[in-house]
Amino acid sequence: MKKVYLIPLIFFILLAILLKIGLHLNPRDIPSPFIGKPAPAFDLPRLYQKDQRITSADMKGKVWVLNVFASWCVSCRAEHVVLSRFIRTHKVPTIGLNYKDYGTEEYGEDVLSWLSQLGNPYTFVAVDKEGRTGIDWGVYGVPESFVVDKKGIIRYKFTGPVTQQSVEDILVPLILKLREESAS
């Protein structure tokens, strides 16, 4: 038996092992080394007021959410309605981190239409066109959502699209609990 004809089989076995491992991973469940640590500082231009900036200091003393999104991200559309309803119902100050969006030269084109079409639920939209802040926050993929408490500590990280169930089971109880805590 010539060895060259075994190559497809070997490739397939490797792929099957990979898929087997993949089966036991939950694509949405990622432990973050950032949980319990202070949220990384950032200072980014705002989408609608390009001359103004939004910084982590602006959010001090609030329980807030950072949602990483991009107009090219299909899953972001999937979570958009759920996320918007959550932000509106519970009046959660939320920063939309627009991560490495299309057309970095004339950035904002696609994301502007994306937001006007689907609705803009965010308190502020911060433009991270190079993805530097994304790296600081340890963003693996888009979408991701971080819950930050009044002291500026990351308390929870959600990878992948937020579902209605996880809003009810995780996010709402957590937000209510964190609001009880003191800011000092």
Added chain:
Amino acid sequence: MIPEVGHFALILALAVAIIQAIFPLLGVQLAKPQWIALAKPTAHVQFMLLAIAFTCLVYAFVSDDFSVKLAASHSNTQMPTIYKVSAVWGNHEGSLLLWAFVLSAWGMLVSIFSRSIPAVMLARVISVMGFVGIGFLLFMIMTSNPFERLAFPPAEGRTLNPLLQDPGLAIHPPMLYMGYVGFSVAFAFAIAAMLGSKLDAAWARWARPWTNVAWVFLTGGITLGSWWAYYELGWGGWWFWDPVENASLLPWLVGTALIHSLAVTEKRAAFKSWTVLLAIFAFSLSLLGTFLVRSGVLTSVHSFAADPKRGLFVLMFLGVVIGASLTLYAARAPKLQSTGRFELVSREVGLLVNNIALITITATVLLGTLYPLIIDALGMGKISVGPPYFNSITIPLATVLFTMMGVGLFLRWKNDSPERLIKILRIPAIMALVVAVVLPLLILPEFKWRAVLGLLLASWIAFTALLWFSGQGRSPFKKPLATWGATLAHLGMAVTITGITLTSMYSVENDVRLVANKAGYVVGDYEFKFINIENHTGKNYKAIRATVDVFQNGQPLTTLHPEKRDYGPGTMPMTEAGIDGGFTRDLFVALGEPLGDNAWSFRIYHKPFVRWIWLGGILMALGGLLAAFDGRYRRTRKIFLKDKAKRVAA
């Protein structure tokens, strides 16, 4: 009662599949003609049983039998009948049943249109399809019974995802499945040929029409899916490189390579082991697509609920089917001697380049689709791969492929001279260059090099295809259907490339604020005037609907009604765009948010030539269909029958 009949038919189908898989194959091995003869009847009975099961499930949905769990969770009394029917395959269990049903239909068709095929070969083919059938039926019966009953049936079922309540989506999955499962026929032929150690040109000739038909369905299904995403999702896009979309593109790419490679194997007895491998790949990728969609290892907007138990089953099934066939391949392929000799400049090499380009594209798309999983499995974190990767990788590879598409048609088998080729190809090359440079200058708003490249490739493919067609000598209606088919398919590709190029480069998309009955918004020659907004009730939804009048050069052109629809509690509001379609452009208006004082935000697109993307898909499918019905395949049957008659007489 009816659901139990369906369930019972399903179990019987499994029993028949086991007979179908084992007896004909053993019969060949042990030379027992009675066992071999079981192939045809079992294939027929298998089809009938699955038809009964499928009809029972459709009946449960249409008659609102909510004691069937599947109907209760995916259908309700408010839905129009057609969507009750399409809801049958809008979920995991139902779509599996459709898979198995389609597989049995292919099996029956093969057994009917098989007069030219020796009984031994047919027995092996049917048996391989029986093995695949066992896998799917076991999967259904063990982990996903579509006929499961509820002890306390609800009075009303749940609402079907409104995205799925659409005529396009009612026929899109069955078409895709016809394509996916259709590759099982080419696969079965390849395996049967390997089992019999008879990898000559004959198996390629038998497998060709079947592969073409499967490819036609897949092409149609992908085209329809892209069209559905365009007008229903309201995003104005037509391809998103979503894992589920990629899952349908991968077998299509390999299938395209297979169609071309089969031609070489049949006519020149070359690439024998390569063609077998492609047949295995095409079907394996169809199965892999099923795994990716069903198991939830990748996140996608299209996938159904994930269940690791089901994923494990599909993976084991994949392991058995693909692992066994690749092992067989490793054992048999070394014995294959490709007899046809050929030189560097020859049609064989042209088709080889085409194959390599297609396979490289397949590999990169597969890598991009699985990359998040690979990184994750290695414990290196989670990432998502977006359109920038796919676009930057596939476009250069496709450029090579498209260039070869023109050259390949004129290449001669075995040996060809570059001088002769250059002499022939000079004319279409110059014509294509002229079109690609002049057209943008004359009619397009802006000169862009990338548009020139796209148009150059498209017109190159179109001109070479037409030149080749006219150079075939005979009058158009005496040409073989295969010639018609190849020309049409190549022209279809040219049309699709034109559509993609012009839409990507020249689309205007703008978000505007319009006030009712005030000045409109102008794009080129078109003006959009917002007239009013009103409530509207449809059959299965409530909507707010805007009226937008469109004027062209001041003349009224059409009235569009973009909507926002609410399909009831627990569903997302849907955007239903107002589209005025045209041969050279689409006008597309989507309703945004209220901005107060009679003002609303609108998203307005002017998409030039977007319809050409799907028009090309239709042409390609049509071309594949014509080629599948070429007289040559019927003639071989006659010759064979004559041979047989002679032998009998002797």
